[in-house]
Amino acid sequence: MNSVETKDVHLYYGDFHALKGITMAMRKNQVTAFIGPSGCGKSTYLRCFNRMNDLIDGVKIEGDILIDGVDIYKTNIQVDDLRKHVGMVFQKPNPFPKSIFENVAYGLRVNGTKDKQFIEERVERSLQQAALWDEVKDKLKKSAFELSGGQQQRLCIARALAIEPSVLLMDEPASALDPLSTAKIEELIHQLKENYTIVIVTHNMQQAGRVSDHTAFFYLGELVEYAKTKTIFTNPKDQRTQNYITGRFG
Protein backbone atom coordinates (compact mmCIF):
# COMPACT_ATOMS: atom_id res chain seq x y z
CA MET A 1 0.00 0.00 0.00
CA ASN A 2 1.20 3.50 -0.80
CA SER A 3 1.33 6.15 1.85
CA VAL A 4 2.67 9.01 -0.23
CA GLU A 5 2.04 9.23 -3.94
CA THR A 6 2.97 12.03 -6.30
CA LYS A 7 2.12 12.56 -9.95
CA ASP A 8 4.14 14.81 -12.20
CA VAL A 9 5.13 17.30 -9.49
CA HIS A 10 6.77 20.50 -10.70
CA LEU A 11 8.01 23.17 -8.34
CA TYR A 12 9.25 26.65 -9.19
CA TYR A 13 11.09 29.14 -6.98
CA GLY A 14 10.19 32.19 -9.01
CA ASP A 15 11.79 31.44 -12.38
CA PHE A 16 13.89 28.57 -11.12
CA HIS A 17 12.48 25.16 -12.04
CA ALA A 18 13.48 23.15 -8.94
CA LEU A 19 11.48 19.95 -9.39
CA LYS A 20 10.85 18.63 -12.87
CA GLY A 21 7.92 16.28 -13.03
CA ILE A 22 8.39 13.83 -10.20
CA THR A 23 6.16 10.79 -10.10
CA MET A 24 6.77 8.22 -7.39
CA ALA A 25 5.09 6.37 -4.55
CA MET A 26 6.34 5.59 -1.06
CA ARG A 27 5.07 2.44 0.60
CA LYS A 28 3.39 2.30 3.98
CA ASN A 29 5.55 1.24 6.94
CA GLN A 30 8.70 1.34 4.93
CA VAL A 31 11.69 3.64 4.95
CA THR A 32 12.33 5.53 1.74
CA ALA A 33 15.60 7.43 1.40
CA PHE A 34 16.21 10.40 -0.90
CA ILE A 35 19.82 10.84 -1.97
CA GLY A 36 21.55 13.18 -4.39
CA PRO A 37 24.03 16.04 -4.49
CA SER A 38 23.25 19.38 -2.78
CA GLY A 39 20.68 21.38 -4.68
CA CYS A 40 19.20 18.36 -6.46
CA GLY A 41 15.74 19.07 -5.03
CA LYS A 42 15.42 16.19 -2.56
CA SER A 43 14.73 18.40 0.46
CA THR A 44 12.42 20.63 -1.55
CA TYR A 45 10.47 17.57 -2.64
CA LEU A 46 10.26 16.30 0.96
CA ARG A 47 8.90 19.65 2.10
CA CYS A 48 6.03 19.36 -0.37
CA PHE A 49 4.58 16.50 1.68
CA ASN A 50 3.72 18.69 4.68
CA ARG A 51 3.48 21.89 2.65
CA MET A 52 6.41 23.56 4.36
CA ASN A 53 7.19 25.15 1.00
CA ASP A 54 4.08 27.27 1.50
CA LEU A 55 6.15 29.37 3.91
CA ILE A 56 8.50 30.52 1.18
CA ASP A 57 7.42 33.44 -0.97
CA GLY A 58 7.21 32.86 -4.69
CA VAL A 59 6.93 29.06 -4.69
CA LYS A 60 4.60 27.52 -7.26
CA ILE A 61 3.72 23.83 -7.22
CA GLU A 62 2.00 21.84 -9.97
CA GLY A 63 0.91 18.22 -10.07
CA ASP A 64 -0.78 15.98 -7.50
CA ILE A 65 0.48 14.89 -4.10
CA LEU A 66 -1.62 12.29 -2.30
CA ILE A 67 -1.05 11.32 1.30
CA ASP A 68 -3.02 8.26 2.33
CA GLY A 69 -5.19 8.86 -0.69
CA VAL A 70 -5.94 12.56 -0.01
CA ASP A 71 -4.84 15.28 -2.39
CA ILE A 72 -3.08 17.65 0.02
CA TYR A 73 -3.03 20.67 -2.29
CA LYS A 74 -6.79 20.71 -2.72
CA THR A 75 -8.38 23.92 -1.50
CA ASN A 76 -10.35 22.40 1.36
CA ILE A 77 -7.27 20.96 3.06
CA GLN A 78 -6.33 22.64 6.34
CA VAL A 79 -2.57 22.88 6.49
CA ASP A 80 -2.44 22.38 10.27
CA ASP A 81 -4.47 19.16 9.95
CA LEU A 82 -2.11 17.94 7.27
CA ARG A 83 0.91 18.66 9.48
CA LYS A 84 -0.60 16.64 12.31
CA HIS A 85 -0.80 13.77 9.88
CA VAL A 86 2.68 14.26 8.44
CA GLY A 87 5.34 14.89 11.09
CA MET A 88 8.77 16.31 10.43
CA VAL A 89 12.22 16.17 11.99
CA PHE A 90 14.76 18.74 10.89
CA GLN A 91 18.47 18.76 10.21
CA LYS A 92 19.41 20.79 13.25
CA PRO A 93 17.75 19.77 16.52
CA ASN A 94 15.29 22.57 17.27
CA PRO A 95 13.68 21.93 20.66
CA PHE A 96 11.65 24.83 22.05
CA PRO A 97 12.97 26.78 25.03
CA LYS A 98 10.61 24.88 27.28
CA SER A 99 10.91 21.89 29.56
CA ILE A 100 11.44 18.41 28.15
CA PHE A 101 7.85 17.54 29.04
CA GLU A 102 6.41 20.68 27.46
CA ASN A 103 8.35 20.12 24.25
CA VAL A 104 6.66 16.78 23.72
CA ALA A 105 3.28 18.03 24.92
CA TYR A 106 3.43 21.07 22.61
CA GLY A 107 1.90 19.40 19.56
CA LEU A 108 -0.97 18.05 21.65
CA ARG A 109 -1.62 21.39 23.28
CA VAL A 110 -1.68 23.42 20.08
CA ASN A 111 -4.08 20.90 18.62
CA GLY A 112 -6.50 21.43 21.46
CA THR A 113 -5.85 18.51 23.82
CA LYS A 114 -6.55 19.55 27.42
CA ASP A 115 -6.86 16.20 29.25
CA LYS A 116 -3.91 16.21 31.63
CA GLN A 117 -3.70 12.48 32.12
CA PHE A 118 -3.91 11.80 28.41
CA ILE A 119 -1.09 14.28 27.77
CA GLU A 120 1.09 12.69 30.44
CA GLU A 121 0.57 9.22 29.04
CA ARG A 122 1.22 10.34 25.51
CA VAL A 123 4.39 12.20 26.48
CA GLU A 124 5.76 9.13 28.22
CA ARG A 125 4.88 6.85 25.33
CA SER A 126 6.40 9.19 22.76
CA LEU A 127 9.61 9.51 24.73
CA GLN A 128 9.76 5.73 24.98
CA GLN A 129 9.21 5.36 21.25
CA ALA A 130 12.02 7.82 20.68
CA ALA A 131 14.28 5.78 23.01
CA LEU A 132 14.76 8.77 25.28
CA TRP A 133 12.51 7.97 28.25
CA ASP A 134 15.12 6.24 30.40
CA GLU A 135 17.53 9.14 30.02
CA VAL A 136 15.06 11.91 30.85
CA LYS A 137 12.31 10.42 33.03
CA ASP A 138 13.76 11.99 36.18
CA LYS A 139 14.17 15.45 34.70
CA LEU A 140 11.09 16.09 32.62
CA LYS A 141 10.79 19.57 34.10
CA LYS A 142 14.34 20.52 33.13
CA SER A 143 14.98 22.69 30.10
CA ALA A 144 15.33 20.83 26.82
CA PHE A 145 18.47 22.89 26.19
CA GLU A 146 20.27 20.92 28.89
CA LEU A 147 20.20 17.79 26.74
CA SER A 148 23.03 16.81 24.38
CA GLY A 149 22.60 17.32 20.64
CA GLY A 150 21.71 13.68 20.05
CA GLN A 151 19.21 13.68 22.90
CA GLN A 152 17.70 16.91 21.58
CA GLN A 153 17.19 15.30 18.20
CA ARG A 154 15.46 12.30 19.77
CA LEU A 155 13.34 14.76 21.75
CA CYS A 156 12.34 16.36 18.45
CA ILE A 157 11.42 12.91 17.15
CA ALA A 158 9.34 12.27 20.30
CA ARG A 159 7.70 15.65 19.81
CA ALA A 160 6.72 14.69 16.28
CA LEU A 161 5.46 11.25 17.35
CA ALA A 162 3.28 12.66 20.15
CA ILE A 163 0.60 13.80 17.72
CA GLU A 164 0.56 10.35 16.06
CA PRO A 165 1.38 11.20 12.48
CA SER A 166 1.11 8.49 9.90
CA VAL A 167 4.09 9.72 7.89
CA LEU A 168 7.36 10.94 9.39
CA LEU A 169 9.59 13.14 7.26
CA MET A 170 13.25 13.37 8.26
CA ASP A 171 15.42 16.01 6.65
CA GLU A 172 19.03 14.88 7.22
CA PRO A 173 18.19 14.11 10.85
CA ALA A 174 21.67 12.96 11.82
CA SER A 175 23.92 15.26 9.84
CA ALA A 176 24.58 17.52 12.85
CA LEU A 177 25.24 14.63 15.25
CA ASP A 178 28.26 12.62 16.34
CA PRO A 179 28.62 8.97 15.19
CA LEU A 180 27.21 7.45 18.38
CA SER A 181 24.11 9.63 18.33
CA THR A 182 23.76 8.92 14.64
CA ALA A 183 23.77 5.19 15.31
CA LYS A 184 21.03 5.65 17.89
CA ILE A 185 18.88 7.60 15.47
CA GLU A 186 19.36 4.96 12.79
CA GLU A 187 18.39 2.19 15.19
CA LEU A 188 15.35 4.22 16.10
CA ILE A 189 14.32 4.54 12.46
CA HIS A 190 14.36 0.75 12.22
CA GLN A 191 11.97 0.45 15.14
CA LEU A 192 9.70 3.30 14.06
CA LYS A 193 8.89 1.90 10.65
CA GLU A 194 6.64 -0.68 12.27
CA ASN A 195 4.17 2.09 12.98
CA TYR A 196 5.13 4.90 10.64
CA THR A 197 5.94 5.51 7.03
CA ILE A 198 9.32 7.19 7.00
CA VAL A 199 10.85 9.35 4.31
CA ILE A 200 14.41 10.41 4.99
CA VAL A 201 16.68 12.79 3.13
CA THR A 202 20.34 12.04 3.65
CA HIS A 203 23.72 13.09 2.37
CA ASN A 204 25.26 10.00 3.80
CA MET A 205 25.03 7.09 1.39
CA GLN A 206 26.05 4.51 3.96
CA GLN A 207 23.19 5.76 6.07
CA ALA A 208 20.74 5.38 3.21
CA GLY A 209 22.08 1.86 2.73
CA ARG A 210 21.69 1.01 6.39
CA VAL A 211 18.26 2.41 7.17
CA SER A 212 16.14 2.37 4.03
CA ASP A 213 14.10 -0.19 2.11
CA HIS A 214 13.89 1.92 -1.03
CA THR A 215 16.15 4.65 -2.30
CA ALA A 216 15.47 7.43 -4.76
CA PHE A 217 18.32 9.27 -6.48
CA PHE A 218 17.67 12.88 -7.46
CA TYR A 219 19.77 14.98 -9.78
CA LEU A 220 19.13 18.54 -10.99
CA GLY A 221 15.49 18.45 -10.00
CA GLU A 222 14.75 15.11 -11.59
CA LEU A 223 14.09 11.71 -10.14
CA VAL A 224 16.78 9.70 -11.87
CA GLU A 225 16.27 6.31 -10.34
CA TYR A 226 14.07 4.77 -7.69
CA ALA A 227 14.35 1.15 -6.61
CA LYS A 228 15.02 -1.20 -3.74
CA THR A 229 17.97 0.15 -1.78
CA LYS A 230 19.99 -2.97 -2.47
CA THR A 231 19.47 -2.61 -6.20
CA ILE A 232 20.42 1.08 -6.20
CA PHE A 233 23.69 0.40 -4.42
CA THR A 234 24.68 -2.81 -6.19
CA ASN A 235 23.18 -2.60 -9.61
CA PRO A 236 22.06 0.90 -10.59
CA LYS A 237 20.60 1.19 -14.06
CA ASP A 238 21.43 4.83 -14.74
CA GLN A 239 24.98 5.99 -15.35
CA ARG A 240 24.43 9.12 -13.21
CA THR A 241 23.36 7.03 -10.22
CA GLN A 242 26.39 4.87 -10.70
CA ASN A 243 28.64 7.93 -10.82
CA TYR A 244 27.11 9.39 -7.66
CA ILE A 245 27.25 6.29 -5.49
CA THR A 246 30.79 5.56 -6.55
CA GLY A 247 31.74 9.09 -5.58
CA ARG A 248 32.54 10.50 -8.99
CA PHE A 249 30.51 13.61 -8.24
CA GLY A 250 28.53 14.89 -5.32
Next chain:
Amino acid sequence: MAFGTPSPSHKSKKLSQSIAFFVFRLLSFSVVAILLVILGFILVQGISVISWEFLTQMPREGMTEGGILPAIVGTLWLVVGSMLFAFPIGVLSGIYINEYAKDSWLKRFVKLMTNNLAGVPSIVFGLFGMTLFVNQLGFGDSILAGSLTLGLLALPVVIRTTEEALKSIDNSFRVGSLALGATKWQTTSRVVLPMAFPNIITGLILSIGRVSGETAPILFTVAAYFLPKLPNSIFDQVMALPYHLYVISTSGTNIEASRAMAYGTAFVLIVIVLLVNLLANWLRRYYGKKVKMN
Protein backbone atom coordinates in the same frame (compact mmCIF):
# COMPACT_ATOMS: atom_id res chain seq x y z
CA MET B 1 65.04 32.21 11.17
CA ALA B 2 64.59 29.41 13.61
CA PHE B 3 61.26 28.82 15.14
CA GLY B 4 61.24 29.92 18.77
CA THR B 5 63.45 33.00 18.52
CA PRO B 6 61.48 36.23 18.38
CA SER B 7 62.07 38.16 15.17
CA PRO B 8 62.34 41.97 14.93
CA SER B 9 59.07 42.07 12.95
CA HIS B 10 57.41 40.20 15.77
CA LYS B 11 58.43 42.91 18.20
CA SER B 12 56.99 45.72 16.09
CA LYS B 13 53.77 43.74 15.59
CA LYS B 14 53.41 43.39 19.32
CA LEU B 15 54.12 47.07 19.86
CA SER B 16 51.46 48.25 17.40
CA GLN B 17 48.96 45.88 18.96
CA SER B 18 49.69 47.27 22.43
CA ILE B 19 49.29 50.83 21.20
CA ALA B 20 45.99 50.05 19.48
CA PHE B 21 44.56 48.31 22.53
CA PHE B 22 45.72 51.15 24.75
CA VAL B 23 43.84 53.68 22.59
CA PHE B 24 40.67 51.56 22.49
CA ARG B 25 40.74 51.08 26.24
CA LEU B 26 41.34 54.76 26.86
CA LEU B 27 38.40 55.75 24.64
CA SER B 28 35.94 53.32 26.19
CA PHE B 29 36.99 54.32 29.70
CA SER B 30 36.59 57.97 28.81
CA VAL B 31 32.93 57.34 27.94
CA VAL B 32 32.37 55.89 31.38
CA ALA B 33 34.35 58.73 32.90
CA ILE B 34 32.15 61.37 31.24
CA LEU B 35 29.03 59.70 32.61
CA LEU B 36 30.53 59.50 36.09
CA VAL B 37 31.57 63.15 35.99
CA ILE B 38 28.04 64.25 35.04
CA LEU B 39 26.48 62.08 37.74
CA GLY B 40 29.04 63.21 40.31
CA PHE B 41 28.57 66.87 39.46
CA ILE B 42 24.80 66.68 39.85
CA LEU B 43 25.10 64.58 42.97
CA VAL B 44 27.49 67.03 44.65
CA GLN B 45 25.43 70.06 43.68
CA GLY B 46 22.04 68.60 44.41
CA ILE B 47 22.51 66.25 47.35
CA SER B 48 22.21 69.06 49.89
CA VAL B 49 18.54 69.66 49.06
CA ILE B 50 17.54 65.99 48.87
CA SER B 51 15.42 65.20 51.89
CA TRP B 52 12.16 63.54 52.70
CA GLU B 53 10.57 66.97 52.60
CA PHE B 54 11.97 67.67 49.12
CA LEU B 55 10.41 64.49 47.78
CA THR B 56 7.04 64.75 49.50
CA GLN B 57 6.07 68.42 49.63
CA MET B 58 4.64 71.03 47.32
CA PRO B 59 6.93 73.80 46.09
CA ARG B 60 6.68 76.98 48.13
CA GLU B 61 7.92 80.57 48.05
CA GLY B 62 7.99 80.89 44.26
CA MET B 63 9.53 77.43 43.91
CA THR B 64 12.60 78.36 45.94
CA GLU B 65 11.48 76.37 48.97
CA GLY B 66 9.56 73.18 49.66
CA GLY B 67 9.62 70.10 47.48
CA ILE B 68 8.93 68.75 44.02
CA LEU B 69 6.21 66.21 44.78
CA PRO B 70 3.77 67.39 42.08
CA ALA B 71 6.51 67.17 39.43
CA ILE B 72 7.45 63.63 40.50
CA VAL B 73 3.82 62.53 40.50
CA GLY B 74 3.19 64.28 37.20
CA THR B 75 6.13 62.56 35.52
CA LEU B 76 4.95 59.18 36.81
CA TRP B 77 1.46 59.81 35.42
CA LEU B 78 2.88 60.79 32.06
CA VAL B 79 5.19 57.79 31.90
CA VAL B 80 2.42 55.35 32.76
CA GLY B 81 -0.03 57.05 30.41
CA SER B 82 2.33 57.18 27.46
CA MET B 83 3.33 53.55 27.93
CA LEU B 84 -0.28 52.37 28.14
CA PHE B 85 -0.63 53.91 24.71
CA ALA B 86 2.72 53.02 23.14
CA PHE B 87 3.28 49.45 24.45
CA PRO B 88 0.28 47.68 22.98
CA ILE B 89 0.29 49.53 19.69
CA GLY B 90 4.07 49.36 19.30
CA VAL B 91 4.43 45.71 20.27
CA LEU B 92 1.54 44.60 18.07
CA SER B 93 2.89 46.63 15.15
CA GLY B 94 6.32 45.09 15.64
CA ILE B 95 4.80 41.61 15.68
CA TYR B 96 2.84 42.37 12.54
CA ILE B 97 5.82 43.76 10.67
CA ASN B 98 8.19 40.94 11.57
CA GLU B 99 5.91 37.90 11.75
CA TYR B 100 3.02 38.54 9.44
CA ALA B 101 3.67 41.16 6.78
CA LYS B 102 4.96 39.69 3.56
CA ASP B 103 7.97 41.37 2.05
CA SER B 104 6.31 43.96 -0.14
CA TRP B 105 6.63 47.65 -0.94
CA LEU B 106 4.01 48.32 1.73
CA LYS B 107 6.06 46.67 4.47
CA ARG B 108 9.19 48.52 3.36
CA PHE B 109 7.21 51.75 3.32
CA VAL B 110 5.89 51.17 6.86
CA LYS B 111 9.40 50.41 8.10
CA LEU B 112 10.81 53.48 6.39
CA MET B 113 8.11 55.66 7.93
CA THR B 114 8.73 54.16 11.37
CA ASN B 115 12.38 55.05 11.07
CA ASN B 116 11.53 58.53 9.91
CA LEU B 117 9.15 58.97 12.83
CA ALA B 118 12.03 58.13 15.17
CA GLY B 119 14.02 60.97 13.63
CA VAL B 120 11.36 63.67 14.02
CA PRO B 121 12.52 66.32 16.53
CA SER B 122 10.61 66.10 19.79
CA ILE B 123 9.44 69.72 19.59
CA VAL B 124 7.58 68.78 16.40
CA PHE B 125 5.79 66.05 18.33
CA GLY B 126 4.89 68.70 20.87
CA LEU B 127 3.36 70.98 18.25
CA PHE B 128 1.55 68.07 16.64
CA GLY B 129 0.19 66.95 20.00
CA MET B 130 -1.00 70.45 20.76
CA THR B 131 -2.80 70.75 17.43
CA LEU B 132 -4.39 67.31 17.48
CA PHE B 133 -4.97 66.35 21.09
CA VAL B 134 -5.20 69.68 22.88
CA ASN B 135 -7.14 71.65 20.27
CA GLN B 136 -8.79 69.42 17.66
CA LEU B 137 -9.85 66.63 20.02
CA GLY B 138 -10.46 69.10 22.80
CA PHE B 139 -8.54 67.34 25.56
CA GLY B 140 -7.03 70.66 26.60
CA ASP B 141 -3.72 70.82 28.43
CA SER B 142 -4.03 67.50 30.21
CA ILE B 143 -2.34 64.27 31.24
CA LEU B 144 -4.24 62.60 28.40
CA ALA B 145 -2.91 64.94 25.72
CA GLY B 146 0.63 64.83 27.14
CA SER B 147 0.61 61.04 27.46
CA LEU B 148 -0.58 60.54 23.90
CA THR B 149 2.06 62.93 22.60
CA LEU B 150 4.82 61.21 24.57
CA GLY B 151 3.40 57.86 23.48
CA LEU B 152 3.73 58.87 19.83
CA LEU B 153 7.34 59.78 20.49
CA ALA B 154 8.03 56.40 22.08
CA LEU B 155 6.14 54.43 19.43
CA PRO B 156 8.90 54.05 16.83
CA VAL B 157 11.36 52.97 19.53
CA VAL B 158 8.94 50.34 20.80
CA ILE B 159 8.19 49.09 17.29
CA ARG B 160 11.85 48.86 16.36
CA THR B 161 12.85 47.06 19.55
CA THR B 162 10.02 44.56 19.20
CA GLU B 163 10.95 43.98 15.59
CA GLU B 164 14.63 43.50 16.38
CA ALA B 165 13.82 41.19 19.31
CA LEU B 166 11.65 39.01 17.08
CA LYS B 167 14.15 39.05 14.24
CA SER B 168 16.81 37.60 16.51
CA ILE B 169 14.75 34.43 17.11
CA ASP B 170 16.04 31.68 14.86
CA ASN B 171 13.57 30.64 12.20
CA SER B 172 14.01 26.95 13.04
CA PHE B 173 11.80 27.47 16.11
CA ARG B 174 8.97 28.84 14.00
CA VAL B 175 9.30 26.08 11.41
CA GLY B 176 9.43 23.44 14.15
CA SER B 177 6.22 24.71 15.67
CA LEU B 178 4.37 25.02 12.37
CA ALA B 179 5.42 21.49 11.44
CA LEU B 180 3.57 20.23 14.52
CA GLY B 181 0.31 21.63 13.24
CA ALA B 182 0.44 24.87 15.20
CA THR B 183 -1.09 27.92 13.56
CA LYS B 184 0.94 31.02 12.93
CA TRP B 185 -0.60 32.78 15.92
CA GLN B 186 0.07 29.79 18.22
CA THR B 187 3.64 29.76 16.98
CA THR B 188 4.03 33.47 17.60
CA SER B 189 2.37 33.55 21.00
CA ARG B 190 3.69 30.29 22.47
CA VAL B 191 7.19 30.01 21.04
CA VAL B 192 8.43 33.22 19.46
CA LEU B 193 7.10 35.87 21.86
CA PRO B 194 8.24 34.15 25.07
CA MET B 195 11.71 33.85 23.57
CA ALA B 196 11.76 37.48 22.46
CA PHE B 197 10.14 38.77 25.65
CA PRO B 198 13.30 39.64 27.63
CA ASN B 199 14.57 41.81 24.78
CA ILE B 200 11.20 43.40 24.14
CA ILE B 201 10.89 44.31 27.83
CA THR B 202 14.33 45.88 27.79
CA GLY B 203 13.40 48.04 24.83
CA LEU B 204 10.16 49.08 26.43
CA ILE B 205 11.81 50.13 29.63
CA LEU B 206 14.55 52.03 27.86
CA SER B 207 11.83 53.97 26.08
CA ILE B 208 10.39 54.82 29.50
CA GLY B 209 13.73 56.36 30.34
CA ARG B 210 13.54 58.40 27.18
CA VAL B 211 9.97 59.54 27.77
CA SER B 212 10.47 60.54 31.38
CA GLY B 213 13.21 62.97 30.41
CA GLU B 214 11.49 64.64 27.45
CA THR B 215 10.53 68.29 27.79
CA ALA B 216 9.48 69.54 24.37
CA PRO B 217 6.50 67.21 23.81
CA ILE B 218 4.91 68.15 27.14
CA LEU B 219 5.59 71.85 26.84
CA PHE B 220 2.35 72.67 24.98
CA THR B 221 0.31 69.65 25.92
CA VAL B 222 0.32 69.18 29.68
CA ALA B 223 3.14 70.74 31.66
CA ALA B 224 2.23 73.38 34.20
CA TYR B 225 4.61 76.12 35.26
CA PHE B 226 3.43 76.01 38.83
CA LEU B 227 0.59 73.86 40.11
CA PRO B 228 0.94 72.91 43.76
CA LYS B 229 -1.66 70.15 43.80
CA LEU B 230 -1.89 66.56 42.66
CA PRO B 231 -4.03 65.62 39.64
CA ASN B 232 -7.48 64.11 40.12
CA SER B 233 -8.08 62.82 36.61
CA ILE B 234 -6.39 62.39 33.26
CA PHE B 235 -7.89 65.71 32.17
CA ASP B 236 -5.88 67.65 34.71
CA GLN B 237 -2.69 69.50 34.03
CA VAL B 238 0.43 68.46 35.94
CA MET B 239 3.93 69.60 36.62
CA ALA B 240 6.70 67.32 35.33
CA LEU B 241 10.33 66.93 36.38
CA PRO B 242 12.10 67.92 33.15
CA TYR B 243 9.91 70.98 32.66
CA HIS B 244 10.17 71.96 36.29
CA LEU B 245 13.94 71.75 35.96
CA TYR B 246 13.80 74.02 32.95
CA VAL B 247 11.52 76.48 34.72
CA ILE B 248 13.50 76.88 37.89
CA SER B 249 16.79 77.08 35.98
CA THR B 250 15.72 79.70 33.43
CA SER B 251 12.51 81.45 34.26
CA GLY B 252 11.72 80.95 37.92
CA THR B 253 10.92 83.74 40.29
CA ASN B 254 14.40 83.73 41.72
CA ILE B 255 16.84 81.67 39.73
CA GLU B 256 19.76 82.14 42.11
CA ALA B 257 17.70 81.04 45.10
CA SER B 258 16.40 77.94 43.37
CA ARG B 259 19.76 76.82 41.94
CA ALA B 260 20.19 74.02 44.48
CA MET B 261 16.58 72.95 43.94
CA ALA B 262 17.34 72.66 40.22
CA TYR B 263 20.24 70.32 40.84
CA GLY B 264 18.12 68.37 43.27
CA THR B 265 15.41 68.00 40.63
CA ALA B 266 17.97 66.87 38.06
CA PHE B 267 19.28 64.37 40.57
CA VAL B 268 15.81 62.92 41.19
CA LEU B 269 15.15 62.69 37.45
CA ILE B 270 18.41 60.89 36.82
CA VAL B 271 17.84 58.51 39.72
CA ILE B 272 14.40 57.63 38.34
CA VAL B 273 15.85 56.92 34.89
CA LEU B 274 18.69 54.86 36.39
CA LEU B 275 16.27 52.86 38.52
CA VAL B 276 14.13 52.17 35.49
CA ASN B 277 17.19 50.97 33.58
CA LEU B 278 18.23 48.72 36.46
CA LEU B 279 14.73 47.30 36.50
CA ALA B 280 15.05 46.62 32.76
CA ASN B 281 18.26 44.74 33.34
CA TRP B 282 16.82 42.70 36.17
CA LEU B 283 13.67 41.83 34.24
CA ARG B 284 15.67 40.72 31.24
CA ARG B 285 17.74 38.37 33.35
CA TYR B 286 14.75 37.12 35.28
CA TYR B 287 12.73 36.33 32.17
CA GLY B 288 15.79 35.13 30.29
CA LYS B 289 16.14 32.39 32.92
CA LYS B 290 12.45 31.69 33.11
CA VAL B 291 12.11 31.20 29.37
CA LYS B 292 14.72 28.48 29.40
CA MET B 293 13.16 26.69 32.34
CA ASN B 294 9.61 26.50 31.06
